[in-house]
Amino acid sequence: MTELFIKVLNMSITATYVTLVVIIVRMFLRKAPKIYSYGLWSVVFFRLICPFSFSSPFSLLVRIKPNQDYIPSNIGMMSKPSIDTEIDTIHRIVNQSLPAPTVIASVNPMQIIIGVLTVVWIIGMSVLLLYSIYSYFRIINRVQFATLLAEGVYETDQIKTPFVIGVFRPKIYLPLGLQEKERKIVISHEQTHIKRLDHWIKPLAFLSLMLHWFNPFIWISYLLMVKDMEMSCDESVIVRSLSDIRANYSSTMLCLSAKRSGLLIPLAFGESNITSRVKNILKYRKQGFWGGAVALIIVVILTIGLLSNPFNANTPEARAEEFLLRYYTIDDTYTAELLFSQGINSTTGGNDSVLTEIPGLQDALTSKYGELMTEKGLMESASNRVILEGEIAAIQYGSRLKAETVSLIEISEAENSDITFHYNITAKVASNKGDEEAIQLNGVLIMKEVEGKWRIDLFRPESGELERVMQHGKPFIHVTNKTKDSIKTVEINTKNNTIGTMYADNTFFGISGTFSFEMPYTSNLDFTVKALGADNNLLAEKTYVSDFSKGNDISLVIDQNDRGLFVIYQMPTKNLIADEVSVFFSLMSYALFETDDVIVEELANIYKELDLEPVDAEMDIKSMLFIVFYNDGNPVAKLSVDEKGIFWLNGETDTYRSINNDFPYERVKEIYSGEVKGSQGKSIKASP
Amino acid sequence: MDKNKLFDAEYKFMCIIWEHEPVNSTELSKLSSSLLGWKKPTTYTMIRKLAEKELIVNENATVTAIVKREQVQKYESEQIIEKNFDGSLPTFLSAFLDNKRITEKEASELKRIIEEATK
Structure with missing residues (x-):
């Protein structure tokens, strides 16, 4: 709902600009038939209800750029909220007034403000809606006993002014006691309304007003639209009458103008703007051909100009946006396949020469990005491989990415007029399973003007972010090589098939390189990890049972110990997701069971920070803390540690120690003993 | 309110009754459908209203005026x-x-x- 509100807010801003233009143009069209002014309001209406539009080179909204969100939909989450209206002073004032999140507050204050505003918005709409429903039924009730006068025309003494009501079978209601002459005029006015479908247009316009009730400009435009509608209807009646009925028409209108009713008046003959309408009728003259043509041309130009969004023009923002939308929307895997065909399938490691030697790669990149980037920008992004990351990620993780909105914040303008932007992209990622998730991506761009066009001179997405996003929610085994280059192959096998083989030649699985195997969603999967040497000789092998049903990650390390033997061991996973934890101490029969988010998070963070290495040591059972993390009731990680900092992992008895020696043993002990005495503690037999 | 004070619609409806009384209420609703453009429920509501004001009586689906024209x-x-x-x-x-x-x-x-x- 908040997202919808922000969308409406953005539409409201565009519509306000359009309203202002229409109001100004209306002044110039004062002498022209009112049908032209009336027609112009359709653009405002379109902008009020439609969040997007087509692009045309004639767009008059180049300055304000309606295809870019003024208010990003993730404003509640931004670390430095800002709004991007193109009018400089407004921009500055508004952005200074936006609250920045404080570190202590757990919820961003902007998020709260937007939430409150959304609620106010909904309440306002409901009030207006209820009020209009109430008025509608009140009026229906009032004309309940109106009596038939002619086809579709009724008469009653319960009303003072004539009007039309009803959507599908509109009926004209007249007050009692109209002279024959007056009655004819009134009926032809109301019939003109019906013929022009004004009885549809007015309620629809009011509905769009309800959506934007907080914007006074939209109220003004609604009232002016109604006025133009009536005047143009008056004119149409006069034009179509055979004789000059202007005098009679205006005196009839004056007669019926006595009473004004509420806001949501149905289409009525005499109810509003009497003075200006009478004046308009009396000075109405049939337009000459040229006068009409000029007015028509003005209206057509303005309609197209205000209806359409500008083409991505040659502004730094527009060009940056075009590039980002292209980069973060992965719809073909051509480049990635090129890389794969050459055995390059990771973004880590390697060197420039390998890339430039791939036939066709340079052409592929140039055809996709060449127009939008400087040569230097493209070369750099290719050699540091950021430009390849997205496409590789797509083919590697089987996900698809589609960028939806871009917001840019200008960070600086250099002396040579290069502009640096921080960008934030909202994109949708679809997994193979068909579920979709909205994600945020950030980075930095530098724009440079080359050959008269703004181009990307430097592209720096936040490191590893795309890869992380692509992997999100999928189970992985991450294997890190800590040996000195002596492994040729790493294989992960399950009972029936090989999940993945990774060739540990120098190209990418270098020293301390990590490779990720995507695992199937399964619980209790047996898998074997094998490290093979140059002659496919087995260096090390290990079998694990693990639960991959929740998108759990396993981190494995291949290393050589002091005696030069190869070992495979499991590291605490960095992607631990836990909602529950239990802590056992030594051989005590009391354990702590904890679902308090704060405690679970604290312990999970300690776990994630651990960097372990194998060590020959004895576990001191008497001082041992045994911690088990659960997610959705399934154990997802286990850890034992004694007071000397010796670890067991996942119920195995291989011993490890912390490389940084930073495990807060006393703190965990304190959590255990502090809480176990409270009501949370339960008595069970501890069996680590 | 004075019961002789009639709204326009009431008066027009009474005129039909005066002309046709005693009149069957189904017949009356047909008459007011063609003469006043009323739907059935509108006619019956009006009959009830006028009966409450004691201007007409509706007995055995036959309507008669109490008040004279x-x-x-x-x-x-x-x-x-x-x-x-x-x-x-x-x-x-x-x-x-x-x-x-x-x-x-x-x-x-x-x-x-x-x-x-x-x-």
């Missing part, structure tokens, strides 16, 4: 004179006759009425 007309015209002519009949008449010719017959009828009223 003359009574209502008398009341209405009194109201008009009261409201618009300060209750003065001569003012009303002169306004009514303003620039209008009346026939000999109408004139003698009027004379007769005035004489009868002053006896």
Whole structure:
């Protein structure tokens, strides 16, 4: 709902600009038939209800750029909220007034403000809606006993002014006691309304007003639209009458103008703007051909100009946006396949020469990005491989990415007029399973003007972010090589098939390189990890049972110990997701069971920070803390540690120690003993 | 409220009843459908309203007027004179006759009425 509100807010801003233009143009069209002014309001209406539009080179909204969100939909989450209206002073004032999140507050204050505003918005709409429903039924009730006068025309003494009501079978209601002459005029006015479908247009316009009730400009435009509608209807009646009925028409209108009713008046003959309408009728003259043509041309130009969004023009923002939308929307895997065909399938490691030697790669990149980037920008992004990351990620993780909105914040303008932007992209990622998730991506761009066009001179997405996003929610085994280059192959096998083989030649699985195997969603999967040497000789092998049903990650390390033997061991996973934890101490029969988010998070963070290495040591059972993390009731990680900092992992008895020696043993002990005495503690037999 | 005070719709409906009474209510709803453009429920609501005001009775689906047409007309015209002519009949008449010719017959009828009223 908040997202919808922000969308409406953005539409409201565009519509306000359009309203202002229409109001100004209306002044110039004062002498022209009112049908032209009336027609112009359709653009405002379109902008009020439609969040997007087509692009045309004639767009008059180049300055304000309606295809870019003024208010990003993730404003509640931004670390430095800002709004991007193109009018400089407004921009500055508004952005200074936006609250920045404080570190202590757990919820961003902007998020709260937007939430409150959304609620106010909904309440306002409901009030207006209820009020209009109430008025509608009140009026229906009032004309309940109106009596038939002619086809579709009724008469009653319960009303003072004539009007039309009803959507599908509109009926004209007249007050009692109209002279024959007056009655004819009134009926032809109301019939003109019906013929022009004004009885549809007015309620629809009011509905769009309800959506934007907080914007006074939209109220003004609604009232002016109604006025133009009536005047143009008056004119149409006069034009179509055979004789000059202007005098009679205006005196009839004056007669019926006595009473004004509420806001949501149905289409009525005499109810509003009497003075200006009478004046308009009396000075109405049939337009000459040229006068009409000029007015028509003005209206057509303005309609197209205000209806359409500008083409991505040659502004730094527009060009940056075009590039980002292209980069973060992965719809073909051509480049990635090129890389794969050459055995390059990771973004880590390697060197420039390998890339430039791939036939066709340079052409592929140039055809996709060449127009939008400087040569230097493209070369750099290719050699540091950021430009390849997205496409590789797509083919590697089987996900698809589609960028939806871009917001840019200008960070600086250099002396040579290069502009640096921080960008934030909202994109949708679809997994193979068909579920979709909205994600945020950030980075930095530098724009440079080359050959008269703004181009990307430097592209720096936040490191590893795309890869992380692509992997999100999928189970992985991450294997890190800590040996000195002596492994040729790493294989992960399950009972029936090989999940993945990774060739540990120098190209990418270098020293301390990590490779990720995507695992199937399964619980209790047996898998074997094998490290093979140059002659496919087995260096090390290990079998694990693990639960991959929740998108759990396993981190494995291949290393050589002091005696030069190869070992495979499991590291605490960095992607631990836990909602529950239990802590056992030594051989005590009391354990702590904890679902308090704060405690679970604290312990999970300690776990994630651990960097372990194998060590020959004895576990001191008497001082041992045994911690088990659960997610959705399934154990997802286990850890034992004694007071000397010796670890067991996942119920195995291989011993490890912390490389940084930073495990807060006393703190965990304190959590255990502090809480176990409270009501949370339960008595069970501890069996680590 | 005075029960003789009728709204336009009520008066028009009463006129149909006066002309056709006693009239079957189904018949009445057909009549008001063609003459007043009313749907069935509207007619029945009106019948109930007028019955509550004790202007008509609706027994065994037959509607009859209690109040006579003359009574209502008398009341209405009194109201008009009261409201618009300060209750003065001569003012009303002169306004009514303003620039209008009346026939000999109408004139003698009027004379007769005035004489009868002053006896």
